[in-house]
Amino acid sequence: MKRVYVWTLPTRLFHWLFVAFIVATWISADEDRWLSIHVALGSTLAGLLIFRLLWGIMGPKYSKFSDFNFKISELKEYLAGIFHPSRVYVGHNPAASYIMIAMFITVGLAIISGFLAYGIQENRGILAFLHTEAFRQMDLFKEIHEFFVNALLVLIAVHVGGVLVDRYLHSSEATLTSIFDGYKNMEGDNVTLSLVQKIMAAIGIGGSIGILIYVLSIPNNLLIASHTPKINYEKEHPLFVNECASCHTLYPPSLLPQQSWVKLMEDLSNHFGDDASLESADHRSILEYLLEHSAEGSRQEMSVKMMQTLQNRDIIAITQTQFWKQTHRHVPVEVFQSDLVKSRANCKACHSDVEQGVIEDNAIKSIAIKG
Secondary structure (H helix, E strand, O other), X not given: OOEEEOOOHHHHHHHXXXXXXXXXXXXXXXXXXXXXXXXXXXXXXXXXXXXXXXXXXXXXOOOOXXXXXXXXXXXXXXXXXXXXXXXXXXXXXXXXXXXXXXXXXXXXXXXXHHHHHHHHHHOEOOXXXXXXXXXXXXXXXXXXXXXXXXXXXXXXXXXXXXXXXXXXXXXXXXXXXXXXXXXXXXXXXXXXXXXXXXXXXXXXXHHHHHHHHHHHHOOOOOOOOEOOOOOOHXXXXXXXXXXXXXXXXXXXXXXXXXXXXXXXXXXXXXXXXXXXXXXXXXXXXXXXXXXXXOHHHOOOHHHHHHHHHOOOOOOOOHHHOHHHHHHOOOOOHHHHHOOOOOOXXXXXXXXXXXXXXXXXXXXXXXXOOOO
């Protein structure tokens, strides 16, 4: 049987890079401190997807969308005769055509919803301007993003299943190995690339990898830059810093609601076992500052999440809140007992920016446990 060259090198490179970056993006979503890496990988996927869409219009035969088969009648015929096919498809068969397009659409929607969630929830990246208006719906956009990611996983499973079925039923056609070497065993026209297509492929694939290098190597670049201003408490309220940071981490006022701050300031003579009493004027000044900048008026993710999960509004220990427990549930006890941390209340041991009024995911430091 004749061997026909179906998938050119750029098509095969796209396929395997797309697979690799989807897997890497999925893995990087597992840790908050990997969020910038997650965005970098997602941005690279966006570049690859744009290249593939253009490749589907201007690329070679078999890779073009015009070569895909979307006829319902032929899809039914293909599925009905899958054990004894009456027709051989050099490029994508009808079932593969639908799955591939569905995957491209779903990846695109996952990327768009991811950028929306990143901008709205984290106040970072190119869509951070939406944070002001939509930040209280941050969970909705995150759930939409997760929906499309889960839908993509289902489509990938169907795609892989189809390839394996094809490998078992039609092994002589070498469809599975064609994505490695480009060749199928069947009658058809060999595909070739024009100079323009070669240049296009080099720019598209090379540019996508360039996006990854750009995002990972340049701090605060356009795609991951934070738009949440850091606060200089020393300048803004020096008394608050002098009195509250002399013994422990300077906790941002936006971490607790007003009721909690009132209760905490009412009993400074027994402040977690210590006497932290203040002069009347100092007490009033710090309390007013805490109330003015409490969680109720903050648009930061940590403040909104704290308010959403706080059942007892006058709780004064941040580590006893449901929000803190949820976000630290996977942290081993040994981390808090280590010499670098020593206490659950020592937030700045891991959150290097907490005393600047923010808690960014990419600023979380990893604590190595000895022994």
